[in-house]
Amino acid sequence: MRFPATTSVLIVGGGPVGLTMSLLLSEYGVRHLLVEAHPGPSTHPKARGVSARSMEIFRRCGLEEEIRRAGLPASQVFFYRGRSLVDPDFVRTGVASVAGEGVERTPSPGLVCSQDALEAVLLRRARELAPDGVRFATRLVSFTEGDAGVHAVLEERDNGERHTVRADWLIGCDGASSTVRAAAGIAMDGPTGLGHYLSVRFEAPLGEVVADRASASYFLIDPPRGGFLAVDNDRHWIYQYRYDPRCDDVEQLRNDQRKLASLVRAAAGLPELPVTVRDTTTWRMDAQLADTYRRSRVLIAGDAAHVTPPTGGHGMNTGIGDADNLAWKLAAVTAGTAGEALLDSYEAERRPVARQVIDLSLANSRARDGYRIDDELLLTAAYASTAVIPAPDAPARPALDPQCEHPEGAPGTRLPHLRLAGSSSTLDLVGPGFTLLTRPDGLAWRRQAETAAAAGLPLALRELTGDPAGVFDLPAGGALLVRPDGHLAWRAPQPPAADAGLRDVLRTILSA
Numbered sequence: 303m304r305f306p307a308t309t310s311v312l313i314v315g316g317g318p319v320g321l322t323m324s325l326l327l328s329e330y331g332v333r334h335l336l337v338e339a340h341p342g343p344s345t346h347p348k349a350r351g352v353s354a355r356s357m358e359i360f361r362r363c364g365l366e367e368e369i370r371r372a373g374l375p376a377s378q379v380f381f382y383r384g385r386s387l388v389d390p391d392f393v394r395t396g397v398a399s400v401a402g403e404g405v406e407r408t409p410s411p412g413l414v415c416s417q418d419a420l421e422a423v424l425l426r427r428a429r430e431l432a433p434d435g436v437r438f439a440t441r442l443v444s445f446t447e448g449d450a451g452v453h454a455v456l457e458e459r460d461n462g463e464r465h466t467v468r469a470d471w472l473i474g475c476d477g478a479s480s481t482v483r484a485a486a487g488i489a490m491d492g493p494t495g496l497g498h499y500l501s502v503r504f505e506a507p508l509g510e511v512v513a514d515r516a517s518a519s520y521f522l523i524d525p526p527r528g529g530f531l532a533v534d535n536d537r538h539w540i541y542q543y544r545y546d547p548r549c550d551d552v553e554q555l556r557n558d559q560r561k562l563a564s565l566v567r568a569a570a571g572l573p574e575l576p577v578t579v580r581d582t583t584t585w586r587m588d589a590q591l592a593d594t595y596r597r598s599r600v601l602i603a604g605d606a607a608h609v610t611p612p613t614g615g616h617g618m619n620t621g622i623g624d625a626d627n628l629a630w631k632l633a634a635v636t637a638g639t640a641g642e643a644l645l646d647s648y649e650a651e652r653r654p655v656a657r658q659v660i661d662l663s664l665a666n667s668r669a670r671d672g673y674r675i676d677d678e679l680l681l682t683a684a685y686a687s688t689a690v691i692p693a694p695d696a697p698a699r700p701a702l703d704p705q706c707e708h709p710e711g712a713p714g715t716r717l718p719h720l721r722l723a724g725s726s727s728t729l730d731l732v733g734p735g736f737t738l739l740t741r742p743d744g745l746a747w748r749r750q751a752e753t754a755a756a757a758g759l760p761l762a763l764r765e766l767t768g769d770p771a772g773v774f775d776l777p778a779g780g781a782l783l784v785r786p787d788g789h790l791a792w793r794a795p796q797p798p799a800a801d802a803g804l805r806d807v808l809r810t811i812l813s814a
Contacts, residue, residue, distance in 0.1 A: 305456065305465040306434070309335045310636045312454055312467060314442045314482050315475035316343065318417060319604030319621035321424035323475060323629055325363050328431035330633035330734055330786075335467060336428070337456055339441035343425050346503055346583050347416035347533055347540055350518070351615030355681050355716075356622045357410035358729060358788070366410055368423050373415030374518060378535055382517040385524050386571025387508065394515055407681060408719050409727035414518040416533050417618070442481055445472060447599050471632060472600045475621070478588065480606035486597045492590035492660070496611065496667065499528070499585050500552055502541040502562055505578045508570070509536035527569045541566050556582045587611050589664045591656055595649035603628060608656035614663035623683070624652050630734075630786035631689070639759055640812035647687035647813075654701035655683055662702075685714040689785070689811050691792040711774040711782055713790050718774070728766075729788060735760025736791070736808065737784040739776075742767055746797040747781050750804035759808045783807065 311327060313320050316338025324336045352360075352369065360366050384392035429436050439459035446453050452472040456465045474482025483490070512520075512535060520530040531540040543565055545552050555561055563577040590609040595602055604621030611617075628648050634640035684699050686692070690713050711718060720728045731737055740747045742765050751763045766776065774782065783792040783804075791811050798804060808814075 305437075305467060306335060307466075308451075308468045309333055309435075310469065311335075311471045311473060311632055312452065312469035313337070313473050313475055315477060315480075315604070315606070316340070316421075316425070316436070316438060317475065317477065317604070318349070318420055318424060318618050319625050320473075320475035321421065321428050322359070322622050323473060323603065323625040324428040324432060324436060325365075325424065326359075326625060326629035327633065328428070328435075329363065330629060332629075332633045332636055334432065334435055335469070336432075336436045337440040337442060338438045339459065341439040341459065343421035343438075344418045346501065346581065347418055347531065348501075348583075349417045349612075349615075349618040350414050350531060351619070352413055352415050352420065353616060353619040354408040354410060354412040355683070356619045357412055358408060359622060359626050361410045361729070362733060362788075363427070365423060365427060369415055369420060370413060372419040372423055373413040374532065374535065376411070376413065378516045378518060378532065379414055380517040382515055382520040383523055384520070386522065386527075386569065387511055387515075387520060387530065388571045392515055394517060406719070406721070409721075409725070409729060414532075442476075445482075445485060445600075447472075452599050470599065470636060473628070473632075474600065474602040474606040475604050475625075476606055478590075478605045478609045480602060482600060483592065483602050483606045486600040486602070488597055488602065489593045490590040490609070491593060492588065492609070494588040494590065495586060496589060496664075497587035498545055498547050498552075499587070500543045500545055500555065501583045501585060502543065502566065503533075503580045503582070504539055504541060504563075504566055505537050505580060506539060506566070506570075506575055507537060508539060508575075511570075511572070522569055530569070541569060543569075552584055556584075587667065589660050591653070591660060595653055596645060601628065601645065601648065607653075608660060610656070610660050611663040611667045613666035614659065616659050616663065620656055620659050623655065624648075626787045627652050633786075634760075634812055639814060641814050643813035644689060647685075647689040650687035651685040651689070651701075658700065658702045681716060683716065683789075684712070685789055688813060689791065690714045690789070691807065691811065693793055711776070711790060711793060713793050715790055717782070717784050717788050717790055731764045732784050732788045733786045735762060735786060737761070738763045738804070739766050739782040739784060741765065741776060741778050741780065744779070744781065744797075746779070747804075749801050750797055753801045754805040754808055757805050759805060759812075761804075761808070783811075785811075 310332050311334040313323050313336040327334045380394050380396055382394050441457050443455040443457050452469045454467050474480045516535045522529050528542045528544050559579050562579045566577045567573055567575045588609040589611055592607045595607050603624035631644050692713050754761050777795050779796040781794050785791045
């Protein structure tokens, strides 16, 4: 396949964040090219927790059910603590939740799905939507930028051929050691080396052993021996072994199959367990945040922008949220309906979320019981930026509020989920452009929407019937303006006096 000479967006990195970015840009009709240095997706499970908010994004992409089939059953999403896998005095707990009993907060609950399985689903769909736009075994060599865009030099791994591609925008989704971030001169701040781990992927017949205690994670305590992560709670597993780089020769250990199998048997408490080691990887626990998310035409997302301790399960999910936030803004800018200043709202909205997630995860890592952030916490994200018009005298709120949900439909928050007819949700009313939610018979709002559409602004009008409007405390003449990412941009108690009022509001939000 020939490489394009130009593209609107060049994505560097083909992990979950880069692939989600590709999916969303395709949904918005944005021409792009994704390159990944590795020859294929991850073969190691790595991250596994997919939050409810991430599942809502994948629901919008039509992938929810396929991802759910690839994950662990909900009946196994528990957390085990014991001295070994066969400890008779084990403790097994479920996922904490801040929602009241019987309160349905989302149509798409979170789940445990190993990163290798998730990436396979995302990659297949990304290639379906952009057959020539996803190139693995291709690395970014260098790039320069100017008024005309970014000129990137790419190299094919198989034959060493190099290609120069000009892109309007470059997005670094290339992980904690981001080449894009380093070349753009963006610094990271925060502690590193909080822990060093050897991750061992292995096969062993443990299904019957854990049948009465099946969980997603198995924490081994007294003395701490790391823990097991279930891939399928049958034969496929990950063992996380903490090592000390000052005195442990981890590379020698990685090459010693007997020693690795012995570590697994000792941790499991089963000295005769047949173990087949498949592969290993090492990783370091850091807690870092980029100084900025944008430098001119270069933006960063995911681990390139924030490195989060895994004690919380929201590192990958925070990156997926980055992609959701940035994709629609890039689409609006490339389409000419938004000014470039809209891209500054990406950092303003997402960096505070990452800051809080890092701090919560870091606190969790220091807790003896390994407390895990509530699976649905990121539903409470509230944005404050030029892409949101706040209500008059609206109180300041943190980007994330672990203690409560805000279902009242305040600007900046995610549109609350409420069940509609059948199995649909209010969230299903959103996108791909802006969505105006009104009460029935909103004739004045229809005129407003027509004026906005005539100005070339992407807008769909949807009527809220029955109880949902009452739950949102929306007066008869009121409306909610929802962004493509499902967050509320504006709340109006009645139509503006001028027919161009909504058009002007959209232009303000889009920095147009």
